Amino acid sequence: MLNRTADNVARATPEPLAKRIRGISDKGLAWLFISPTILLLLAINIFPLFWAIYLSFTNYRANRPNEVVKNLGLANYRRILGDQDIWIAMQTTAHFVFWTILLQTVIGFTLAWLIDRKFRGHAFWTTIILVPMMLSPAVVGNFWRFLYEPQIGLFAYAVSFLTGIPPTNVQMLSNVELAPWAIIIVDTWMWTPYVMLICLAGLRSIPEYIYEAAEVDRASNWRQFWSITLPMALPFIMLAVLFRGIENFKMFDMVNLLTGGGPGSTTEVASITLKRQAFESWRTGYSSAFAIILFVAVFGLANIYVKALNKVKQR
Amino acid sequence: MSLTTAHSVVAPSANSKRIAGAIVVGYALISIVPLLWIFATSFKTPPDSIAYPPKIVFQPSLEGYCNLFTTRTRQTPEYINSLGPATGLCDETVRKRNMVIAGPSNFLPRFVNSLIIAFGSTFCAVFLGTLSAYGFSRFKVPLADDLLFFILSTRFMPPIAVAIPIYLMYREIGLSDTALGMILLYTAVNVSLAVWLLKGFIDEIPREYEEAAMIDGYTRLQAFWRTVLPQATTGIAATAIFCLIFAWNEYAFAALLTSGTAQTAPPFIPTIIGEGGQDWPAVAAGTTIFLVPILVFTILLRKQLLRGITFGAVRK
Numbered sequence: 001m002l003n004r005t006a007d008n009v010a011r012a013t014p015e016p017l018a019k020r021i022r023g024i025s026d027k028g029l030a031w032l033f034i035s036p037t038i039l040l041l042l043a044i045n046i047f048p049l050f051w052a053i054y055l056s057f058t059n060y061r062a063n064r065p066n067e068v069v070k071n072l073g074l075a076n077y078r079r080i081l082g083d084q085d086i087w088i089a090m091q092t093t094a095h096f097v098f099w100t101i102l103l104q105t106v107i108g109f110t111l112a113w114l115i116d117r118k119f120r121g122h123a124f125w126t127t128i129i130l131v132p133m134m135l136s137p138a139v140v141g142n143f144w145r146f147l148y149e150p151q152i153g154l155f156a157y158a159v160s161f162l163t164g165i166p167p168t169n170v171q172m173l174s175n176v177e178l179a180p181w182a183i184i185i186v187d188t189w190m191w192t193p194y195v196m197l198i199c200l201a202g203l204r205s206i207p208e209y210i211y212e213a214a215e216v217d218r219a220s221n222w223r224q225f226w227s228i229t230l231p232m233a234l235p236f237i238m239l240a241v242l243f244r245g246i247e248n249f250k251m252f253d254m255v256n257l258l259t260g261g262g263p264g265s266t267t268e269v270a271s272i273t274l275k276r277q278a279f280e281s282w283r284t285g286y287s288s289a290f291a292i293i294l295f296v297a298v299f300g301l302a303n304i305y306v307k308a309l310n311k312v313k314q315r
Numbered sequence: 316m317s318l319t320t321a322h323s324v325v326a327p328s329a330n331s332k333r334i335a336g337a338i339v340v341g342y343a344l345i346s347i348v349p350l351l352w353i354f355a356t357s358f359k360t361p362p363d364s365i366a367y368p369p370k371i372v373f374q375p376s377l378e379g380y381c382n383l384f385t386t387r388t389r390q391t392p393e394y395i396n397s398l399g400p401a402t403g404l405c406d407e408t409v410r411k412r413n414m415v416i417a418g419p420s421n422f423l424p425r426f427v428n429s430l431i432i433a434f435g436s437t438f439c440a441v442f443l444g445t446l447s448a449y450g451f452s453r454f455k456v457p458l459a460d461d462l463l464f465f466i467l468s469t470r471f472m473p474p475i476a477v478a479i480p481i482y483l484m485y486r487e488i489g490l491s492d493t494a495l496g497m498i499l500l501y502t503a504v505n506v507s508l509a510v511w512l513l514k515g516f517i518d519e520i521p522r523e524y525e526e527a528a529m530i531d532g533y534t535r536l537q538a539f540w541r542t543v544l545p546q547a548t549t550g551i552a553a554t555a556i557f558c559l560i561f562a563w564n565e566y567a568f569a570a571l572l573t574s575g576t577a578q579t580a581p582p583f584i585p586t587i588i589g590e591g592g593q594d595w596p597a598v599a600a601g602t603t604i605f606l607v608p609i610l611v612f613t614i615l616l617r618k619q620l621l622r623g624i625t626f627g628a629v630r631k
Contacts, residue, residue, distance in 0.1 A: 033450035037443045044503035045469040048480030117327045119336035128343040134613040138566030139602050142585040146595050152365045201629045250473040253566035274475045291476030302471040
């Protein structure tokens with residue numbers, strides 16, 4: 001009797017909120033946990049993306065918000081694909097991406113391979129090598145301007161010390177021929193450790209017994225390297241290359257501070273062109289179209305990357 | 316991955332080890348020179364910093380740090396002599412150059428902005444990331460792979476491409492040049508990293524713990540709170556540090572979307588100028604102060620580094 005009364009009271013009283021949330025179903029909880037992230041990304045990433053797509057069909061200029069916006073259809077896209085400067089920027093980007101990745105992969109893999117010899121103190125020196133990649137590319141890139149100064153800069157001094165070229169002639173940032181290499185050097189300095197770290201993981205994932213079997217078969221060191229080490233580390237090298245490829249395709253901060261795209265437009269990579277069009281010439285519609293084209297290009301790379309990533313995971 | 320337990324490639328000979336060691340140490344020493352040079356320059360006087368040949372041995376000075384934190388005006392020697400005795404080390408240093416301190420520089424507020432925005436966005440990203448990662452790890456979410464790819468793909472957009480519409484959007488809703496706007500933006504960028512990393516960490520925690528807890532009468536939420544979270548602490552801490560480093564180092568968004576009140580240190584440091592050009596000792600001092608926290612974090616993180624930079628793709 002008493003029990004039934006208590007039950008009735010409990011039924012009549014609304015459950016406290018906490019209890020209701022605790023009693024939530026797994027499915028409800030899953031959405032409760034995931035939806036805030038999705039909503040945030042929709043608001044900060046996807047909504048602006050659609051806005052940019054809309055703008056890319058117009059002649060909108062952000063510095064003249066009150067002007068009548070005209071719909072241009074595909075005119076912006078057509079102009080970009082026929083724009084000489086855009087193609088030069090894409091070539092500059094390709095040159096930058098190609099050489100940084102080549103250098104970083106070769107140096108990074110070699111370092112990893114050497115570190116895997118496990119000489120005394122290798123852990124300490126590995127940590128030292130890793131430091132540059134954790135630092136802010138903008139802040140450190142900015143300081144490289146000082147190292148590159150002709151005459152007073154440490155880099156110019158070192159080059160002239162080693163080659164005998166007068167230090168005032170080592171004009172890394174203002175010489176048309178050298179400026180693209182100046183940014184390649186800084187990027188390589190900064191990101192070789194990244195490739196090295198991933199390659200090192202690849203080398204360490206190769207089981208010892210494979211080498212032991214090769215040893216039994218009297219395979220030469222050379223043969224072991226080409227038939228075991230390199231193929232088995234390859235997925236990791238690919239992963240590093242794809243990560244660096246995407247990042248360097250988007251490269252902005254370091255180049256903006258080192259050369260700002262100059263001298264002239266010799267180091268004007270795609271992101272710098274985009275910034276000049278969008279935030280200096282204020283051609284918002286036009287630059288939005290360029291941004292969409294870049295995004296589609298990176299997205300294509302990203303797809304390849306995720307497939308490679310899954311491949312590595314399956315191992 | 317641990318850097319200390321490399322397997323040996325079938326016992327490399329002592330000689331090959333020695334040569335490998337020499338090359339690696341040589342590379343490490345050369346690659347660290349620019350950083351040592353930043354540190355050294357921060358303790359040089361402006362004339363020493365631009366001397367030719369570059370000075371390796373010099374009289375250390377705090378002028379760079381003084382210049383970093385103050386703005387100064389040039390005065391006549393008569394005026395300076397008419398002032399009372401110098402009130403501090405910086406005052407004294409500055410007076411030797413016929414200048415007086417006019418007030419504090421913008422470095423400290425910019426540095427504080429960096430702290431607020433980095434910690435704020437890290438907290439939000441890790442909070443949202445932990446919830447989502449748990450959701451993806453433990454429940455059957457429809458289209459889970461597509462959603463995870465969607466979350467990751469937001470990371471592939473070039474920052475300038477994102478900045479154009481964000482700039483317009485923030486202008487409309489009054490978030491331009493505000494810390495809140497930057498926190499939201501960095502949270503959105505970091506949450507993708509947080510979800511992917513934390514999903515990896517939570518996947519590694521056996522489900523049996525929660526199941527046992529739920530058999531003991533815990534609800535799913537209590538089980539999450541009492542058994543999963545405590546075990547994921549290391550992963551959450553590592554993820555938080557990665558988010559913190561990203562937000563701390565970020566330049567492109569900060570340079571385009573902030574100009575005054577919410578500007579962070581990375582776009583500010585390159586603008587530090589003295590008389591007749593860049594004040595390199597002050598820039599170096601700002602850079603040093605800015606980099607030291609990251610150095611400490613890198614050393615703390617070295618065992619999780621690989622996982623962090625590959626979005627959890629490579630573990631060990």
